[in-house]
Amino acid sequence: MAITPAGPAFGCSNLIPSNWWESRFKSQALDTEEALLSCMAYVDLNPIRAAMAETPETSEHTSIKERIHPTFDLAKAISRQTEQQALNEFSVPLKPLLGFEGVIRNGFQRGILFSFEDYLELVDCTGRISRSDKRGCIDENALPILERLNLDPRRWCERATQFEDTYQDYRQSRRRAA
Numbered sequence: 001m002a003i004t005p006a007g008p009a010f011g012c013s014n015l016i017p018s019n020w021w022e023s024r025f026k027s028q029a030l031d032t033e034e035a036l037l038s039c040m041a042y043v044d045l046n047p048i049r050a051a052m053a054e055t056p057e058t059s060e061h062t063s064i065k066e067r068i069h070p071t072f073d074l075a076k077a078i079s080r081q082t083e084q085q086a087l088n089e090f091s092v093p094l095k096p097l098l099g100f101e102g103v104i105r106n107g108f109q110r111g112i113l114f115s116f117e118d119y120l121e122l123v124d125c126t127g128r129i130s131r132s133d134k135r136g137c138i139d140e141n142a143l144p145i146l147e148r149l150n151l152d153p154r155r156w157c158e159r160a161t162q163f164e165d166t167y168q169d170y171r172q173s174r175r176r177a178a
Contacts, residue, residue, distance in 0.1 A: 033113050041123050048127045051136030056123050057149060063097055064123060067116065068149065072096060117153060120145045 030036045044056055044064040053059035057068050066072060074096050102115035112119075124145035127138040146153055 036112065037114060037119065037122065040119070041126050044123055045127050048136050048138060049131070049134040054136075055138055055142060055148065056120075056127060056145065064120075067097060068120075117146065117151075120149075 028039075030039055040063065044059070044062045047053040047059035047062060048056065056062065056064045059065055099111035100114055100116040100119060101109065101111040102113070102118075121144070124138065128140055128142075130137045142148065
């Protein structure tokens with residue numbers, strides 16, 4: 001049996017058999033859109049189920065909050081890591097969250113084949129289901145997520161499905177003004 005050192009980050013200061021890690025962490029292929037969406041919703045709802053947040057948009061360290069209120073700047077992160085020479089031995093590329101597409105374009109799928117509006121509603125609906133083995137859920141009296149975010153469903157759908165066109169025009173107009 002191999003022994004793996006466990007650092008203080010895991011609350012351990014002694015050596016732990018490596019089969020502990022193998023039994024604790026398992027991987028599962030997410031080979032369908034349904035599997036991917038259910039896994040994403042499960043992870044995004046963890047803070048709700050643990051009663052650490054009341055709604056998905058207020059849950060810390062989740063992809064749904066990052067999608068709603070983006071804070072990650074990929075270019076800035078790469079620049080900062082390059083300055084610190086932290087990426088020299090890094091073999092995994094840094095990437096932002098994969099986008100929602102809603103449709104396959106030109107026979108090619110670049111993002112998640114689901115609209116972001118539908119994903120928000122899926123998470124909101126799933127989060128309202130009370131489970132006896134979990135401490136929390138989204139309050140049944142809470143407004144629907146699109147209303148809580150003050151999003152007009154038609155306008156939101158348009159912006160989410162035509163993201164590149166909408167924001168490319170905005171970026172170009174800002175560059176011309178500068």
